[in-house]
Amino acid sequence: MVFPANPFKPTAGVMPPVLIGRESISLDFREGLEDGPGAPDRLMLITGPRGCGKTVMLTELGLIAKKRHWDVIDETASDGLCDRLIARIAPKPGLVSGATIKPTFMGASLGEISIAPALRPASLRDAIAAHLHTLGKGRGLLITIDETQDASLEDMTAISTAAQHLLRENAEVAFVFAGLPSLISDLLNAKVLTFLRRASIKELGDVPLDEVRTALASTIRGAGVSIDEDVLESATRATGGYPYMIQLVGYGIWRHARRRDDGNDHAIRAEDVKIGVEQARAKLGAGVCAPVVKRLSKRCVEYLMAMAQDDGPSSTSDIANRMGENMNYANGYRQRLLDEHVITSSSWGKVDFAIPFLREYLRAEYPNGNDEGASA
Numbered sequence: 001m002v003f004p005a006n007p008f009k010p011t012a013g014v015m016p017p018v019l020i021g022r023e024s025i026s027l028d029f030r031e032g033l034e035d036g037p038g039a040p041d042r043l044m045l046i047t048g049p050r051g052c053g054k055t056v057m058l059t060e061l062g063l064i065a066k067k068r069h070w071d072v073i074d075e076t077a078s079d080g081l082c083d084r085l086i087a088r089i090a091p092k093p094g095l096v097s098g099a100t101i102k103p104t105f106m107g108a109s110l111g112e113i114s115i116a117p118a119l120r121p122a123s124l125r126d127a128i129a130a131h132l133h134t135l136g137k138g139r140g141l142l143i144t145i146d147e148t149q150d151a152s153l154e155d156m157t158a159i160s161t162a163a164q165h166l167l168r169e170n171a172e173v174a175f176v177f178a179g180l181p182s183l184i185s186d187l188l189n190a191k192v193l194t195f196l197r198r199a200s201i202k203e204l205g206d207v208p209l210d211e212v213r214t215a216l217a218s219t220i221r222g223a224g225v226s227i228d229e230d231v232l233e234s235a236t237r238a239t240g241g242y243p244y245m246i247q248l249v250g251y252g253i254w255r256h257a258r259r260r261d262d263g264n265d266h267a268i269r270a271e272d273v274k275i276g277v278e279q280a281r282a283k284l285g286a287g288v289c290a291p292v293v294k295r296l297s298k299r300c301v302e303y304l305m306a307m308a309q310d311d312g313p314s315s316t317s318d319i320a321n322r323m324g325e326n327m328n329y330a331n332g333y334r335q336r337l338l339d340e341h342v343i344t345s346s347s348w349g350k351v352d353f354a355i356p357f358l359r360e361y362l363r364a365e366y367p368n369g370n371d372e373g374a375s376a
């Protein structure tokens with residue numbers, strides 16, 4: 001018998017074999033749909049660092065809505081977000097009030113529209129109302145927006161205004177926004193978006209290791225591959241409960257076991273975990289950490305190196321000392337790193353890594369500090 005196909009999915013936005021540790025969010029959302037207009041979880045804001053499972057969570061909530069025969073529109077924030085939403089939601093995009101059809105080239109992009117910013121809130125609201133009209137009783141429309149931190153203030157204002165009106169009118173709609181954690185402070189500081197304060201905010205953190213162990217065991221053993229308890233335990237620990245790492249570790253150990261397998265006893269052994277985890281770490285470093293570090297200036301990397309000396313949040317004055325800079329200069333780098341979503345400012349005077357395993361990556365990649373003096 002051939003070794004079973006690898007069930008793990010270490011790919012951004014791809015559903016894992018088991019969605020670990022997110023039942024309560026699914027339950028809240030399901031109840032929000034059941035409870036009808038006015039239920040708080042019909043307006044949800046999902047935040048968390050890269051690779052924590054935001055996109056996958058949007059997919060999961062979309063599936064829940066579809067099971068109840070709702071229509072689901074998924075969009076990702078970038079230029080033209082609101083116009084794209086309107087074009088997709090309106091039953092007849094050509095008839096959207098205030099819209100001009102963008103010239104199309106060589107038959108590409110049918111129905112691309114452009115709407116004057118001032119008209120967008122009303123157009124979006126009209127489009128949603130018209131769409132709801134085409135749906136039968138009890139059915140509704142879920143709109144999900146991914147990468148919300150990249151949305152323009154104009155687009156967010158239009159969407160919020162439309163959403164606010166529709167929710168107030170008890171329309172059968174739900175909105176779920178997902179984005180990086182910095183989104184909350186950015187959004188909630190913008191006056192026009194006060195309505196999002198009322199959103200049900202779900203912060204996606206690490207998954208408890210107990211649940212990781214159970215899920216790994218059922219995925220592996222359920223596919224007909226055996227794994228001893230102590231081997232399972234070391235694989236579980238290596239994930240740190242970070243969702244992307246769970247998939248990388250699962251994938252890596254499975255792949256090594258399959259290549260080693262002589263075709264008779266399908267098992268994942270300690271050696272598979274040792275090598276699979278090494279490969280997972282390298283992949284995480286190359287795929288997530290390296291591109292982030294590469295984009296940064298040398299001094300910003302030095303700021304991060306100084307942070308990596310701590311095992312938890314760092315004090316900004318310690319960092320300045322370690323860099324041999326005054327607080328003003330150090331704060332410049334701090335701000336740039338905050339803007340790039342590389343670090344977070346968890347409490348006054350403290351900074352921490354916003355990207356899981358970045359600390360470990362920096363320690364492994366620059367064991368002697370970043371050239372001169374970063375680790376002094």
Ligand SMILES: Nc1ncnc2c1ncn2[C@@H]1O[C@H](COP(=O)(O)OP(=O)(O)OP(=O)(O)O)[C@@H](O)[C@H]1O
Binds near residue numbers: 010012051057243246
């Ligand atoms: N709850 C979970 N349990 C197990 N694996 C998960 C879970 N959530 C996400 N994953 C896996 O983690 C990886 C990242 O998921 P996803 O792309 O949804 O993260 P994200 O938060 O959207 O990241 P980004 O900010 O980079 O867009 C995928 O391989 C996915 O299968």
Ligand SMILES: [Mg+2]
Binds near residue numbers: 012013054055056146
């Ligand atoms: Mg995503």
